[in-house]
Amino acid sequence: MSGFSAEPRGLRAFRAVLAALSAGERHRRLASLACLLAVVAIAAAAIITGAVRTFYYGHDIFVVLAGAWRFVNGQAAHVDYASWWGPIPAMVFGVGLLLRHNSVTAFGCGLGIASGTLGAATWALCRRRMLPLPTAMASLGVALLVAAPFPLGLRPQTLSPAMSYNRWGYALAAMILLEAFASPAGESDALVGGLIAGAACAAAFFIKASYSFIGIAFLAASLVIRRPAWRVLGILAGAAAVSLALMAYLRFDFRDMLGDLAIAGNARSTSISGWGIRWALIDQTPEFLPLLAAAVLLFVDPWNDRSEPSGLRHSPLLASILVFFAGAMLLASNAQAAGFPLIAFVAVVVLNTVLRRGALPLEAAPYRCAIVALAVLCYLPRVAADGAGLVYGLVQHRRPVPAGVARFDPPHLRELVLMDVEDPRDWEARSNGATYVAYINDGVDLVRKNSAPSESVMTFDVFDPLSFALLRKPAEGGTISMGFGNTFVDNIKPSPERFFGKADIVMVPKYPAAPESTVLALERNYGAYLRQQFDLCAQSGRWWLYKQPGASKECPEQLRSK
Secondary structure, three states: OHHHHOOOHHHHHHHHHHHHHHOOHHHHHHHHHHHHHHHHHHHHHHHHHOOOOEOOOHHHHHHHHHHHHHHHOOOOEOOOEEOOOOOHHHHHHHHHHHHOOOOOOHHHHHHHHHHHHHHHHHHHHHOOOOOHHHHHHHHHHHHHHHHOOOOOOOOOOOOOOOOHHHHHHHHHHHHHHHHHHOOOOOHHHHHHHHHHHHHHHHHHHOOOHHHHHHHHHHHHHHHHHOOOHHHHHHHHHHHHHHHHHHHHHOOOOHHHHHHHHHHHHHHHHOOOOHHHHHHHHHHHHHHHHHHHHHHHHHHOOOOOOOOOOHHHHHHHHHHHHHHHHHHHHHHHHOOOOOOOOHHHHHHHHHHHHHHHHOOOOOOHHHHHHHHHHHHHHHHHHHHHHHHHHHHHHHHHHHOOOOOOOOOOOOHHHOOOOEOOOOOOOHHHHHOOHHHHHHHHHHHHHHHHHOOOOOOOEEEOOOEOOHHHHHOOOOOOOOEOEOOEOOOEOOOOOOOHHHHHOOOOEEEEEOOOOOOHHHHHHHHHHHHHHHHHHOEEEEEOOOEEEEEOHHHOOOOOHHHHOO
16 A cells, blocks of 8 residues: 555656756756857857848848948947947947958848857856756847847748847846846855946947846846845946946047937837837736746745745746836837847746755645746747747758849848848838849949049938948948937937038938838928038939039039029
8 A cells, every 4th residue: 555655656757857957056067068059059150141131121231230331430329420329239240340341241240249249148147146957048048039130029030130239138138137136156156247237237228228227127126135245346347347448439428429319219208108108018918927927926935945035035026027017118119019038038037946946845846847837938939939030040041042032233232132021011112122122222323423432422311321332431420320200300300410421422212211201301301401512413213312512513514403
């Protein structure tokens, strides 16, 4: 009758699962090596993919490349031209341009640099505060989040360079979250973690400020449950070091930097409403509920050792609630379809906490396996989607370009393949596929026929691709993006002098890539100044070419008089 006292097979299986997931301390070095090699593989895949074969929003690649081209030519965001993002993307993709000799494949190179750096930094942050499995999940999750070449909230096969800077912001916010709510092993680790979190928070500000504010909220909330002096010192030192270095690069030009951010912030605020925030909360509730369930089960765990620090017990639940509201704010303020990547990283915190508790006593095994299952459910779909997008982009890169697909004429753009959009809205068709390729090719041809190589050029459209397409030195001033309601509105906008800068040539498209609202806003705010300060010099089927009066003497009189 002793069989009745034996451990039931089902419980034995539960215990085996938890034991396997909790194992790894003895093999931490091997696990760390495997994790770092996987991060390197992710970065390499992004670099090999290069200019991802693009199915939507192809013109978005010229936002990052225009900024990178200005970096290569010695210009800094805010100081030398108006920018609604910080200088970090331009710097990283600019390094990609230098490494790739100005090829458009610098886009993948920039993604590879960023994903490898942030993935390795996440490993350094987590390796002593988490078990090997959660550490690997966090590091690979951050690396894939940065490297995945498709817009957040869309399907992985919707390949596009759009929103890469938003992915970087989320990755930095994820690192801050992990530092804030995964307890360190000791004071030295608290200092290192604080340094990384502070640096990440400052870096987020110099990419897109809204992510920095989310990071500050995470750090402030975490100080309620965990505030060793070494950690606070590390946060302040990390933030100060990054901020001072980047402000030195920007020549401590606070006026122009804050002025640009104020213009962009005002524009975004006009599109945020109370209803928009409420809808974002409602929209992400189904995704959030499994995470909340896991955090609540962890918090009320009846088998938990009461000697566990209260901060460790409170952290997952507090992180879950903060992420829910932070996600709503970012969804309401971003041009993002859906989804919130930070849910996956709270799931890592939950998983690490429950695995540290183990499965003792025996009755705790099913309960804790349920928490593990919920955490995996919150983590795996999001990270798997990013991985699938990266693999799909790599596969598409290796496939021959289909016959009949339009290609760019400039050799350094040939690797960028824009596919025609299926069932598009009008502006989506104009910003991708054969229509956008013809837009660039015709503009390049018209400028070359009617100007000297030393003359600078800007584009009177949502983005400014022609300086990079022509590999001409950009003029001082100008901007890399002008989206109505996103980067400017009628009452707060760059002055005409700052918008046009010192450009010798202004190219005005007859069929703009911008949505109609931006086309009308550009004409309403800057059209009269354009015609007062520049002469119409040449035109083609797709463009009008305007020149400064001093440079338009050879233009046809019948055009100059228009």
